[in-house]
Amino acid sequence: MVCSGSTLLSVLKGLKQLELVVTPPPDARPEVERLKAYSAPLEGRRNLLRLDFNENTMGPSPRVAEAIRAFPADQIAIYPEYDGLREALIENLESSPAGLASALTAAHVGLFNGVDAAIHAVIHAYGAAGDTLLTTSPTFGYYAPCAGMQGMAIGAVPHELPGFVFPMEAIRAALLRKPRILMLCNPNNPTGTRLQAAQVLELAAAAPETLVVVDELYEAFTGDSVLPSVDFRVVPNLLVLRSLAKTAGLAGLRIGFALGHPDVVDRVGRVTGPYDVNSLVVTAAMAALADQPYTDAYVEEVLRARNWLVTELTRQRAIYHAAGGNYLLLWPRRSSETVEAELRAAGILVRSMAGKPQIDGSLRISIGTTEQMQRFWQAYQAIDSEP
Numbered sequence: 453m454v455c456s457g458s459t460l461l462s463v464l465k466g467l468k469q470l471e472l473v474v475t476p477p478p479d480a481r482p483e484v485e486r487l488k489a490y491s492a493p494l495e496g497r498r499n500l501l502r503l504d505f506n507e508n509t510m511g512p513s514p515r516v517a518e519a520i521r522a523f524p525a526d527q528i529a530i531y532p533e534y535d536g537l538r539e540a541l542i543e544n545l546e547s548s549p550a551g552l553a554s555a556l557t558a559a560h561v562g563l564f565n566g567v568d569a570a571i572h573a574v575i576h577a578y579g580a581a582g583d584t585l586l587t588t589s590p591t592f593g594y595y596a597p598c599a600g601m602q603g604m605a606i607g608a609v610p611h612e613l614p615g616f617v618f619p620m621e622a623i624r625a626a627l628l629r630k631p632r633i634l635m636l637c638n639p640n641n642p643t644g645t646r647l648q649a650a651q652v653l654e655l656a657a658a659a660p661e662t663l664v665v666v667d668e669l670y671e672a673f674t675g676d677s678v679l680p681s682v683d684f685r686v687v688p689n690l691l692v693l694r695s696l697a698k699t700a701g702l703a704g705l706r707i708g709f710a711l712g713h714p715d716v717v718d719r720v721g722r723v724t725g726p727y728d729v730n731s732l733v734v735t736a737a738m739a740a741l742a743d744q745p746y747t748d749a750y751v752e753e754v755l756r757a758r759n760w761l762v763t764e765l766t767r768q769r770a771i772y773h774a775a776g777g778n779y780l781l782l783w784p785r786r787s788s789e790t791v792e793a794e795l796r797a798a799g800i801l802v803r804s805m806a807g808k809p810q811i812d813g814s815l816r817i818s819i820g821t822t823e824q825m826q827r828f829w830q831a832y833q834a835i836d837s838e839p
């Protein structure tokens with residue numbers, strides 16, 4: 453039979469309608485089907501006072517903005533090159549007041565699209581289904597989904613109350629069961645719990661078959677980094693995560709570092725794409741690392757602001773917990789979700805910790821500059837006044 457074009461089209465349309473059977477797409481891996489997407493309330497935050505994600509609240513060094521403006525357009529068409537960035541990080545760490553315990557080379561440094569990507573890669577490289585990821589609770593929310601997508605079990609040891617003290621004895625005991633990974637957030641987000649370098653080294657030495665990962669995202673605000681004391685030849689099972697997001701103000705560009713034994717860095721690098729870190733952030737990171745005085749001045753201002761706020765909180769007999777990091781926990785009189793919403797209406801973002809173990813009912817307040825904390829405190833007092 454010979455059909456005209458339009459007749460053929462209408463026959464095909466008719467067939468299609470008859471055969472339209474709605475089928476679901478194929479399932480992902482069972483581990484992924486069980487996961488809930490990790491979602492953070494990241495939209496609609498511009499032009500508000502951002503005290504909700506522990507970000508730098510002032511922006512990066514002017515040198516970073518200059519370097520980005522001078523970025524040649526033709527470089528956008530070229531895959532990124534990373535020459536010099538690892539060395540610049542090592543030089544920056546060596547020249548910090550505490551310095552480094554042993555000489556590091558480029559092979560000791562892994563580059564990632566943010567520490568989030570480093571966490572994902574480490575757990576992907578080391579964690580298999582049925583293995584355990586040991587950590588504390590409550591802690592940073594991205595460790596659990598990364599473990600979950602590998603089919604790992606999570607051993608979450610609560611902090612000791614009062615004071616959210618690091619549960620050293622319980623972690624030591626859990627290490628006897630040889631978990632695949634021990635994830636330490638130091639200082640811990642959100643409780644600020646601090647671990648001394650000697651404690652981290654003791655745990656790593658006690659569990660040579662466990663990869664001990666120390667997430668030092670906030671170490672600049674209160675010290676305690678293990679880097680001035682670690683020799684990765686002696687402690688090859690330790691990996692340290694660092695970032696320029698919260699101190700140098702590069703959160704939006706995404707850059708994270710993993711420092712450790714070259715073999716560990718190599719294995720983690722095997723599960724990342726060759727160009728996962730973009731050229732623009734390489735330029736920005738080089739500029740940020742070259743302007744350490746800017747970052748130091750920001751950190752000092754945050755510490756001044758923190759002291760100011762803590763003094764006010766104490767004076768007003770507020771219930772709060774301030775330890776490490778550029779954040780603290782504050783328990784409002786009313787529901788934390790209500791106070792969070794009312795502060796948002798007043799142009800100030802904070803994070804309700806509703807539903808989290810041990811800290812339900814609290815707000816996590818990031819610390820910015822003294823002026824910003826004064827603005828926060830004024831609004832907070834008006835919103836959470838005596839009934």
Ligand SMILES: Cc1ncc(COP(=O)(O)O)c(C=O)c1O
Nearest residue numbers: 566567568592641669695697708
């Ligand atoms: C403890 C901790 N680790 C890692 C991250 C993610 O850092 P990055 O922005 O470098 O991916 C955060 C961000 O909030 C964090 O709090």
